[in-house]
Amino acid sequence: MVKKARSSQRREDSLSRDRIIEASIELLDESGEDGLTFRALSERLATGPGAIYWHIANKSDLLVAACDAIVARMVDEHVVGGSPKATIRALALGMFDAMEAHAWVGTALIRAAGQLPTVRVLECIGQQVRALGVAADTQWTIVSVLLNYILGVGGQNAANAQFARTHGLDRSSFLDAVATDWSALDASDYPFARSVAGAMRDHDDRVDYLAGIDLILAGIKGTRTGRT
Incomplete structure (x- = not known):
């Protein structure tokens, strides 16, 4: 269990807040606000929604x-x-x-x-x-x-x-x-x-x-x- 927790922590660290924001900007430029969803963002970053929620609480905060x-x-x-x-x-x-x-x-x-x-x-x-x-x-x-x-x-x-x-x-x-x-x-x-x-x-x-x-x-x- 400890090994799994450490692996999860490394995954969260590698997916930085800055990477999430830059990917969000790309999506917004391509498809507008409607195109910015956590599902689309997860696919862009090749990760799960949970990893994104680790850094950003919701779509409103992400847009800001x-x-x-x-x-x-x-x-x-x-x-x-x-x-x-x-x-x-x-x-x-x-x-x-x-x-x-x-x-x-x-x-x-x-x-x-x-x-x-x-x-x-x-x-x-x-x-x-x-x-x-x-x-x-x-x-x-x-x-x-x-x-x-x-x-x-x-x-x-x-x-x-x-x-x-x-x-x-x-x-x-x-x-x-x-x-x-x-x-x-x-x-x-x-x-x-x-x-x-x-x-x-x-x-x-x-x-x-x-x-x-x-x-x-x-x-x-x-x-x-x-x-x-």
């Missing part, structure tokens, strides 16, 4: 851990110093690209509100907002706006891209059709939509996203400590 691994990796790669504004821009673009590369991350972050993946992003933004000299009584508001923009807009872009892939939609053709429809709207009821219909055809989602970050950062100027 996989999401946190993506966020932590992104922070390590993209947030490497520079001015506070440059760091926030780098974080925002890193998150945008991470959510685009891993379409499930946006939804996972929303579900993990208050948990480590979201806190990592919150902390990074918060430290930079403080470094900008923002008054203490407005720091939370500004950090919340940035966090919600990054997760909301970045997550929506990823969801749109995933929808297009799932339904076999070509982005250029789709945008051209939308622009054509907008151009045909009643000029008296929809003057603005008609005026920007042409821009719809060739706009860059990533550029638009970053422009929004820059607008928020530009608005911080009047909230700094000691402002006149």
